[in-house]
Amino acid sequence: MTQVDILIVGGGPAGSSFAWALRDTSLRIAVMDKREFPRDKVCAGWVTPAVMETLQIDLDDYRQGRTLQPISGFRVSQLGQKQVETHYQDEPVSYGIRRREFDEYLLRRSGAELMLGRAFKTMERDGDSWLINGEIRASLVIGAGGHFCPVARRIGAKLGSSEQVVAAQEIEFEMSEEQKAGCHAEPEVPELFFTPDLKGYGWIFRKGDYLNVGLGREENHRLSEHVRAFCDFLRESGRLDFDITDKFQGHAYLLYPHALRQVVDEGVLLIGDAAGLAYPQSGEGIRPAIESALLAAQVIREAAGDYSQEKLQPYQQVLEERFGQRQPAPSLLERLPLGIKQVLASRLMQTHWFTRKVVIDRWFLQSHQPPLQQFTSVSHGS
Numbered sequence: 001m002t003q004v005d006i007l008i009v010g011g012g013p014a015g016s017s018f019a020w021a022l023r024d025t026s027l028r029i030a031v032m033d034k035r036e037f038p039r040d041k042v043c044a045g046w047v048t049p050a051v052m053e054t055l056q057i058d059l060d061d062y063r064q065g066r067t068l069q070p071i072s073g074f075r076v077s078q079l080g081q082k083q084v085e086t087h088y089q090d091e092p093v094s095y096g097i098r099r100r101e102f103d104e105y106l107l108r109r110s111g112a113e114l115m116l117g118r119a120f121k122t123m124e125r126d127g128d129s130w131l132i133n134g135e136i137r138a139s140l141v142i143g144a145g146g147h148f149c150p151v152a153r154r155i156g157a158k159l160g161s162s163e164q165v166v167a168a169q170e171i172e173f174e175m176s177e178e179q180k181a182g183c184h185a186e187p188e189v190p191e192l193f194f195t196p197d198l199k200g201y202g203w204i205f206r207k208g209d210y211l212n213v214g215l216g217r218e219e220n221h222r223l224s225e226h227v228r229a230f231c232d233f234l235r236e237s238g239r240l241d242f243d244i245t246d247k248f249q250g251h252a253y254l255l256y257p258h259a260l261r262q263v264v265d266e267g268v269l270l271i272g273d274a275a276g277l278a279y280p281q282s283g284e285g286i287r288p289a290i291e292s293a294l295l296a297a298q299v300i301r302e303a304a305g306d307y308s309q310e311k312l313q314p315y316q317q318v319l320e321e322r323f324g325q326r327q328p329a330p331s332l333l334e335r336l337p338l339g340i341k342q343v344l345a346s347r348l349m350q351t352h353w354f355t356r357k358v359v360i361d362r363w364f365l366q367s368h369q370p371p372l373q374q375f376t377s378v379s380h381g382s
Contacts, residue, residue, distance in 0.1 A: 010144030014272025014289035016106040021297035023111035041099035069096030149274035170214030182241030281363035
């Protein structure tokens with residue numbers, strides 16, 4: 001029997017950041033993941049300077065043997081319309097990363113005991129602790145296993161049955177010399193293409209020798225057909241001179257305003273995609289995952305070993321203070337007739353002000369949101 005204070009289920013950025021934030025405590029913390037690391041992870045893969053600052057990542061150290069693609073601008077359009085290009089003059093506004101590298105980097109420096117290649121199977125309450133797989137006893141279990149996190153299921157999440165999810169298919173691969181010559185995407189300028197029905201967007205993003213292409217939609221209906229049509233568009237528009245023949249990988253996530261999952265229970269806390277924290281307009285999940293982990297770590301510090309639901313409840317409060325209140329009902333914009341929304345979007349997407357100030361700065365870069373100040377007191381709502 002292995003005894004730990006905290007067991008984190010899921011070794012992605014949320015889980016590793018939570019452990020890292022508590023590395024200076026005397027708590028015995030372990031991370032369990034069914035995969036060995038490094039492992040491939042489906043993700044467009046860009047992070048803002050705010051993320052790097054919050055995690056105190058030395059960029060010179062990180063780029064040693066890893067991909068760190070500076071991003072200095074974006075091209076934005078609706079499919080079939082003229083692109084609007086935005087460039088930033090100073091420091092990079094974001095960085096392209098490969099998730100297999102980024103996630104392993106965070107995990108290895110977390111300071112946690114690693115239980116990799118071990119799948120979560122069972123979780124039973126035993127007195128004031130949890131018994132996982134009949135062999136690991138933990139006072140607190142952190143669910144950090146993404147949208148389909150088994151810990152979320154254990155405390156009542158109805159995975160896939162009643163949740164409004166975004167489904168995406170993506171691919172990232174190292175290009176051959178011939179493919180590199182036939183790829184006309186600029187590494188420093190990712191391209192975003194919103195679908196005419198406003199249900200999602202596709203992207204093409206080159207990270208040095210690697211190419212990342214994907215498309216996400218607020219529904220799963222005929223997603224593969226939409227992805228194939230998008231790939232055809234990339235070739236027909238001259239961005240690629242070759243077909244993408246490898247298989248796309250799929251994943252799903254919840255947008256924060258409409259995610260209704262319970263995030264706290266007795267001796268249990270959910271972070272990252274397991275809690276449904278992706279930004280609503282962009283679907284980006286790395287930054288909110290990391291910030292939720294650091295907020296959760298603050299709550300655990302102040303809980304001082306008492307992991308009752310009552311002592312963990314402030315986590316719900318600080319999530320809402322950072323990300324806003326959940327909105328299970330459609331917003332005013334969402335209630336507008338589709339035809340009106342399409343006309344508005346078609347016009348706005350062709351203006352430089354809207355694409356820069358709203359689409360890029362607010363939706364994708366979250367530049368209005370300053371880096372999270374770590375280790376402040378949750379009891380005062382900070």
